[in-house]
Amino acid sequence: MVFPMLSRIGCALGAGLCLTLPTHAQDGPPVSGGTAIFAVGSDPATINRNISTSTADGLVSCVVYEGLVEVRAGGVIAPLLASEWTVSDDNLVYEFTLRQANWHDGQPFTSADVKYTLEEVSAKFSSTFSITAAVISSIEAPAPDKIVVTLDQPYDPFLMSLNCTQGGAILPKHLFEGTDPATNPVSTQAPVGTGAFRFAEWRRGEYVKFERNPDYWDAGKPYLDGVIAQVLPQSSSRTQALMAGEIDYVASQIMPSSDYRMLADNPNFALIPSPVPSIDVMVVNTTRPGLDDAKVRQALMMATDRDYLLATAYQGAGAAATMPFTNRMPWAADADTDYTKLYPYDPDRAIALLDQAGLMPDADGTRLRVALGYLSDDQDGPLVATAIKSMWSKVGVDVTIAPGERAAMVPKIFVDNDYDLALVSYSSGGDPALGLARMWVSSAAGRCCGNPTGYSNPEVDQLFDQAQQAAGQQARGAIYAKVQHILGRDLPTLTLHERILSSGLTARLKGMEHEYYLPTFREAWLQD
Numbered sequence: 001m002v003f004p005m006l007s008r009i010g011c012a013l014g015a016g017l018c019l020t021l022p023t024h025a026q027d028g029p030p031v032s033g034g035t036a037i038f039a040v041g042s043d044p045a046t047i048n049r050n051i052s053t054s055t056a057d058g059l060v061s062c063v064v065y066e067g068l069v070e071v072r073a074g075g076v077i078a079p080l081l082a083s084e085w086t087v088s089d090d091n092l093v094y095e096f097t098l099r100q101a102n103w104h105d106g107q108p109f110t111s112a113d114v115k116y117t118l119e120e121v122s123a124k125f126s127s128t129f130s131i132t133a134a135v136i137s138s139i140e141a142p143a144p145d146k147i148v149v150t151l152d153q154p155y156d157p158f159l160m161s162l163n164c165t166q167g168g169a170i171l172p173k174h175l176f177e178g179t180d181p182a183t184n185p186v187s188t189q190a191p192v193g194t195g196a197f198r199f200a201e202w203r204r205g206e207y208v209k210f211e212r213n214p215d216y217w218d219a220g221k222p223y224l225d226g227v228i229a230q231v232l233p234q235s236s237s238r239t240q241a242l243m244a245g246e247i248d249y250v251a252s253q254i255m256p257s258s259d260y261r262m263l264a265d266n267p268n269f270a271l272i273p274s275p276v277p278s279i280d281v282m283v284v285n286t287t288r289p290g291l292d293d294a295k296v297r298q299a300l301m302m303a304t305d306r307d308y309l310l311a312t313a314y315q316g317a318g319a320a321a322t323m324p325f326t327n328r329m330p331w332a333a334d335a336d337t338d339y340t341k342l343y344p345y346d347p348d349r350a351i352a353l354l355d356q357a358g359l360m361p362d363a364d365g366t367r368l369r370v371a372l373g374y375l376s377d378d379q380d381g382p383l384v385a386t387a388i389k390s391m392w393s394k395v396g397v398d399v400t401i402a403p404g405e406r407a408a409m410v411p412k413i414f415v416d417n418d419y420d421l422a423l424v425s426y427s428s429g430g431d432p433a434l435g436l437a438r439m440w441v442s443s444a445a446g447r448c449c450g451n452p453t454g455y456s457n458p459e460v461d462q463l464f465d466q467a468q469q470a471a472g473q474q475a476r477g478a479i480y481a482k483v484q485h486i487l488g489r490d491l492p493t494l495t496l497h498e499r500i501l502s503s504g505l506t507a508r509l510k511g512m513e514h515e516y517y518l519p520t521f522r523e524a525w526l527q528d
Helices: 055-064 111-125 129-133 235-243 257-264 294-302 306-311 347-356 381-393 406-414 458-469 473-490
Strands: 035-040 069-072 076-079 082-087 093-098 136-143 146-151 197-203 207-212 226-231 269-273 278-284 368-375 397-404 421-427 493-499 502-506
Touching (some): 035 055, 035 235, 055 207, 076 082, 111 136, 257 269, 294 493, 368 381, 381 421, 397 406, 406 421, 458 473
Parallel strands (some): 368 397, 368 421
Antiparallel strands (some): 093 146, 197 207, 278 493
């Protein structure tokens, strides 16, 4: 069901036929009023980003909650709940001055909330922030408006990790302390944050409604009266709803790339490219017989025609993967770990590797039987899985395609390790330490959207730790090159595709160009 439209006016002309959202002089200053409707791909399991990296959960969570900082387009770190901060000369001590703000229930926001959240929730439940937490020595709250974080070692992406996207959304201590954050009703039923919008209504399977926070600390904002998260499980229906004027925004994570051209060619709509690189990956359960041999995983990589996947399943959008990391983060990429040279599409070589691994064909010509899962709301999953099933059949690997609903599939893969292979997407988070390390480090195993592979390599863990400590991108990039050399050999994950994403929106929705990854709508407004 599409939520009833609220004083919807026809889309205005003015956005050019381009892949970015330009700012036009005729837009004028922001105007107040109206409700923006955005799509989510599934009903949220929780409205608490710190305990889930699910896209649906994140899209609703960061409307309500805020971190100490926000990350704006271009990766610029800007103040949010922290108005300012200082950093010691040795880059170990960060002292933050907090804003005067209230929770949506009227209670004051203080440093006690920050200390509680980062120590008791983010550090323990977030697969992304837990990596940051590992380098935190202490968190002190010397005054209600002061928080002091001391690190064991310098950590380049520390400030970036203190935002909602990375599991650093500050939670109300008075509502969470002494409870299980995963089952607390504030997470599962009615969130209470400090954000520009406060929770109003959740009709399961249909929509989550938020209303303007009249006491928001940033005077004059937000401009919108409210925002509504509309549940649209089918990817095709999101673009249809957008073009029909039933919704205003589809986030890059769930915007069908096959529909980009439709919007780019229509002046009533616009596309905003995501500044955060993402990759499509096949995670491998390396504890399963057969899949526990690196030679077998190398064979599977050579049996996968990634260029064909790009042209067909991904419909030409993005690029075929050439390394474990994304090549859209050049400073951290490793040109020597080049999949086009290491693992070109070569079924004959794949068969030779399977022979070396002792996986000989049976009477039916089958060497290995595996199940390949994907999330049922993944627009590309069926096409990718079908193509891989066909490719791998040529080398004697029999694939059973096993889609599953997100609510059941995510814990099955990431917590229970109950799968063979699965297609998933990982956001880089803007820094390998924030978004990519969790795929391979041992400490992220068992956490939602962390390391689901059973792969644990002390050398890889140590290198990721060293890269976090190193100062500057050049030094860190050299260490990440060593990591990728090992990952490119061991292949606990098969990186298939560089996902170059764009959010789709109506031309009348303004103020979204500064949003980094999970939109907050705090600067959004509707042009009549």
